[in-house]
Amino acid sequence: MKHAFPFSAIVGQDDMKLAMILTAIDPKLGGVLVFGDRGTGKSTAVRALAALLPPIQAVKACPVNAADPSEVPDWAGLDTHEMVERPTPVVDLPLGVTEDRVTGALDIERALTQGEKAFQPGLLAQANRGYLYIDEVNLLEDHIVDLLLDVAQSGENVVEREGLSIRHPARFVLVGSGNPEEGELRPQLLDRFGLSVEVRSPNNIEDRIEVIKRRDAFETDAAKFMRKWGKEDRKLRDRILAARAKLAEIDTKKPALRDCAELCVALGADGLRGELTLLRAGRALAAFDGDTALARPHLRRVAPLALSHRLRRDPLDEAGSAARVARTVSEVLG
Amino acid sequence: MTAPQWDAAQLALALLSVDPVGLGGMVVRARSGPVRDAFLAELGSIPLPRRRIHPDISDDGLFGGLDLSATLASKKIVFSQGVMHDPAALILTMAERTPADLAAKLAQRLDLDGTHCLIALDEGAEPDERCPPALSERLAFRVDLEAIGRLQATPGDLPDPAIARALYPRIAATAEAIEALTALAARYGVDSLRAPLFALRAARAHAALFGRNSLTSDDIAAAAGLVFAHRATQMPQDAEQEDNAPPPPPEDEGDSPQDQGEDQMEISQEMLIEAVRAMLPDGMLESLVPAGTARGARGSGAGARRKGNRRGRPLPSRPGRLDGRARIDLVATLRAAAPWQPIRRKLSPRGQKLLIHPGDIHLKRFEDRSDRLLIFTVDASGSAALARLAEAKGAVELLLVQAYARRDHVALIAFRGEGADLLLPPTRSLVQTKRRLAALPGGGGTPLAAGLQAAGELAEHARSQGLSPAIAVLTDGRANIALDGSADRAQAAEDATRIGTWLRACGLPGVVLDMGNRPTRQLGDLAAHMGARYLPLPRADAERLSAAVTAALDA
Numbered sequence: 001m002k003h004a005f006p007f008s009a010i011v012g013q014d015d016m017k018l019a020m021i022l023t024a025i026d027p028k029l030g031g032v033l034v035f036g037d038r039g040t041g042k043s044t045a046v047r048a049l050a051a052l053l054p055p056i057q058a059v060k061a062c063p064v065n066a067a068d069p070s071e072v073p074d075w076a077g078l079d080t081h082e083m084v085e086r087p088t089p090v091v092d093l094p095l096g097v098t099e100d101r102v103t104g105a106l107d108i109e110r111a112l113t114q115g116e117k118a119f120q121p122g123l124l125a126q127a128n129r130g131y132l133y134i135d136e137v138n139l140l141e142d143h144i145v146d147l148l149l150d151v152a153q154s155g156e157n158v159v160e161r162e163g164l165s166i167r168h169p170a171r172f173v174l175v176g177s178g179n180p181e182e183g184e185l186r187p188q189l190l191d192r193f194g195l196s197v198e199v200r201s202p203n204n205i206e207d208r209i210e211v212i213k214r215r216d217a218f219e220t221d222a223a224k225f226m227r228k229w230g231k232e233d234r235k236l237r238d239r240i241l242a243a244r245a246k247l248a249e250i251d252t253k254k255p256a257l258r259d260c261a262e263l264c265v266a267l268g269a270d271g272l273r274g275e276l277t278l279l280r281a282g283r284a285l286a287a288f289d290g291d292t293a294l295a296r297p298h299l300r301r302v303a304p305l306a307l308s309h310r311l312r313r314d315p316l317d318e319a320g321s322a323a324r325v326a327r328t329v330s331e332v333l334g
Numbered sequence: 335m336t337a338p339q340w341d342a343a344q345l346a347l348a349l350l351s352v353d354p355v356g357l358g359g360m361v362v363r364a365r366s367g368p369v370r371d372a373f374l375a376e377l378g379s380i381p382l383p384r385r386r387i388h389p390d391i392s393d394d395g396l397f398g399g400l401d402l403s404a405t406l407a408s409k410k411i412v413f414s415q416g417v418m419h420d421p422a423a424l425i426l427t428m429a430e431r432t433p434a435d436l437a438a439k440l441a442q443r444l445d446l447d448g449t450h451c452l453i454a455l456d457e458g459a460e461p462d463e464r465c466p467p468a469l470s471e472r473l474a475f476r477v478d479l480e481a482i483g484r485l486q487a488t489p490g491d492l493p494d495p496a497i498a499r500a501l502y503p504r505i506a507a508t509a510e511a512i513e514a515l516t517a518l519a520a521r522y523g524v525d526s527l528r529a530p531l532f533a534l535r536a537a538r539a540h541a542a543l544f545g546r547n548s549l550t551s552d553d554i555a556a557a558a559g560l561v562f563a564h565r566a567t568q569m570p571q572d573a574e575q576e577d578n579a580p581p582p583p584p585e586d587e588g589d590s591p592q593d594q595g596e597d598q599m600e601i602s603q604e605m606l607i608e609a610v611r612a613m614l615p616d617g618m619l620e621s622l623v624p625a626g627t628a629r630g631a632r633g634s635g636a637g638a639r640r641k642g643n644r645r646g647r648p649l650p651s652r653p654g655r656l657d658g659r660a661r662i663d664l665v666a667t668l669r670a671a672a673p674w675q676p677i678r679r680k681l682s683p684r685g686q687k688l689l690i691h692p693g694d695i696h697l698k699r700f701e702d703r704s705d706r707l708l709i710f711t712v713d714a715s716g717s718a719a720l721a722r723l724a725e726a727k728g729a730v731e732l733l734l735v736q737a738y739a740r741r742d743h744v745a746l747i748a749f750r751g752e753g754a755d756l757l758l759p760p761t762r763s764l765v766q767t768k769r770r771l772a773a774l775p776g777g778g779g780t781p782l783a784a785g786l787q788a789a790g791e792l793a794e795h796a797r798s799q800g801l802s803p804a805i806a807v808l809t810d811g812r813a814n815i816a817l818d819g820s821a822d823r824a825q826a827a828e829d830a831t832r833i834g835t836w837l838r839a840c841g842l843p844g845v846v847l848d849m850g851n852r853p854t855r856q857l858g859d860l861a862a863h864m865g866a867r868y869l870p871l872p873r874a875d876a877e878r879l880s881a882a883v884t885a886a887l888d889a
Contacts, residue, residue, distance in 0.1 A: 200525075205520055
């Protein structure tokens with residue numbers, strides 16, 4: 001089997017790594033969008049994340065990874081109560097995918113051979129309780145985007161076609177990556193992502209050399225490299241699990257809520273999703289850092305991730321919206 | 335007598351043959367001809383089966399999919415295998431016409447499978463017709479055969495790559511090589527980290543090719559030349575220039591420790607820089623197209639043409655496969671099947687009346703032209719009003735008549751005082767436009783940047799609705815109000831330039847009409863930044879103005 005490059009061996013790109021860790025701690029954050037230049041390790045990080053995530057408990061052979069036998073949809077025709085451990089699903093949504101493949105459709109094989117009307121689940125079913133990864137998300141065809149928006153919103157996939165009437169849960173974390181030079185992302189889809197990160201190639205020579213060295217070591221002898229970095233990955237996974245357990249206990253005081261609101265007002269972010277995401281991300285970071293309450297340093301750290309894609313786009317601001325957020329954060333939080 | 339470019343191309347091909355998958359492949363920039371044929375004839379040294387693909391290949395053809403006719407015939411599910419199912423050296427013809435979505439899909443598969451090697455044949459005639467960057471980024475080499483004569487293209491005498499392949503895995507990358515190549519990439523402004531990785535592999539392949547067991551500075555220099563030269567975005571500062579330059583440029587900070595440590599280092603930076611410089615094509619850095627302006631070779635004329643198979647003006651149907659997106663042209667299919675009926679009936683064991691084979695299937699095709707939107711951005715400032723606002727109004731009216739005849743949409747933006755106003759949202763109503771235009775008052779400052787920004791935003795919005803926008807700017811170019819509303823001439827000019835650059839990056843076609851009394855250089859520069867045509871029109875009447883705009887936008 002081809003190994004994925006280990007997550008902890010990625011040099012630099014701290015924002016991207018933090019954003020992915022935060023969604024692993026709190027899946028309700030709503031996913032990550034990674035936008036950046038070519039050759040900066042976007043796809044590498046997402047594939048590494050898959051190897052890092054802790055396994056989930058699911059009903060055996062359930063097409064939607066149900067956590068409880070009562071949640072298995074009728075059409076699956078399962079009568080088992082056996083639970084198995086399976087890795088967190090990370091499903092790739094290829095660009096050329098057809099609608100049938102995404103939502104699921106009539107099972108042609110069974111229809112042709114046995115004359116039965118059966119449902120063949122699609123990628124959305126597979127991705128339930130896991131991650132849906134779209135590389136080059138800005139090039140995704142419009143009708144697939146519409147479909148994803150609807151499902152990401154409701155957490156349920158409804159199929160009404162070819163005489164089938166099926167619904168099943170589809171709660172997944174969207175992870176998108178892309179290169180802004182190749183096209184813009186529709187604002188509606190942009191808004192669905194909880195966090196966004198802009199990545200650049202490191203411009204520090206030492207960092208760049210380290211990247212090349214590690215990549216070369218990985219390609220020369222993957223097994224040895226995995227032994228070296230696997231320990232780091234496990235440590236990180238334990239920290240994520242510990243943070244998940246503590247997440248509910250994080251204390252959120254009124255001043256922190258006020259800070260969130262003031263930040264969003266000062267930036268003129270549309271809607272209230274900004275505040276909510278900022279709050280959730282701040283709490284996830286507090287849990288990750290082992291703190292007991294949400295404080296300003298947490299908000300300061302996650303504000304660029306949670307807010308930079310929610311501003312009105314200013315085509316002339318070459319510094320990018322992350323710089324605008326940073327400026328406002330230092331003005332509001334002092 | 336062989337040309338240096340030909341030698342470089344031969345070397346690149348030999349290195350690619352040593353590690354075809356690891357190096358990804360190469361872009362071959364050449365028009366079809368004997369030189370390219372001579373080069374392609376040598377592709378046999380790559381130890382992979384060759385497969386030819388083209389930019390219009392369907393997803394089924396590339397990645398495989400359900401074979402509908404075979405499935406129906408055999409009553410069980412049959413999948414067809416795509417070209418990318420097996421390891422292969424893919425030869426992508428007419429790579430400059432590859433649409434962005436195909437490029438992205440190919441790039442994904444190259445990354446994931448790790449069993450393919452791609453030779454992209456780029457036949458672009460213009461500098462900005464080129465292989466999509468998503469692909470060329472993932473291919474180590476780029477060779478340019480344009481300037482080579484047939485007699486210069488003779489097979490070289492490089493060692494056999496097949497022998498080198500055995501040696502290749504044993505050559506280890508040294509820390510010095512990694513450091514030297516990474517630092518060099520940074521000095522040439524090569525941002526992507528794939529480039530130093532490719533260079534490292536190329537250096538190892540080069541060492542293997544010449545039968546060495548370890549990397550030498552020759553290998554590194556050769557690899558750097560082949561991999562970095564076409565990716566360079568800046569020339570490294572020469573040592574003496576660095577001494578003379580008063581403030582050291584910030585991007586060189588990372589380099590300075592390297593420069594000091596060079597004496598101990600085995601591989602001299604200067605030597606490597608020379609190696610890359612030798613490979614730089616003439617005028618390459620000057621002709622670098624700013625990022626994001628590649629328009630591709632698909633053309634962006636009046637009303638972008640979109641070939642679909644759902645709606646629009648019908649085109650002749652073509653044979654094809656039903657992939658769930660196309661509609662079958664029943665008459666054409668029957669017509670294609672008709673001549674074969676007697677033979678097929680003889681061959682068929684079952685006595686069917688009508689025998690249609692998958693090859694007979696014809697698909698309907700339609701061509702859909704999106705409507706064009708002409709955005710008039712008119713300077714209504716005091717200075718322009720004095721000059722020739724009335725003439726501009728007349729010209730716009732004449733253009734409107736033409737637009738009406740061609741069913742174009744028009745929109746009108748006026749800028750004066752401190753900002754720009756959308757006087758008329760996109761419409762086809764001629765009467766309304768005329769009325770608004772006649773009532774257009776003149777006077778106040780010239781917020782050119784605000785006008786351009788309003789036009790750009792409107793154009794982007796219209797494009798998202800499926801229109802093909804174009805911008806016509808009528809101004810005397812004396813911008814004196816900055817974007818923030820302050821009266822600062824220098825700032826105003828700078829803002830206008832920045833917006834112009836943005837419009838160009840958005841790929842919006844346009845024309846700038848200078849309606850001042852004499853042409854201003856400033857406005858010509860602005861048009862260049864916008865990538866628009868500049869038309870100075872001193873002493874032009876409305877008729878000539880209108881003719882000029884039509885000519886510029888249709889060009």
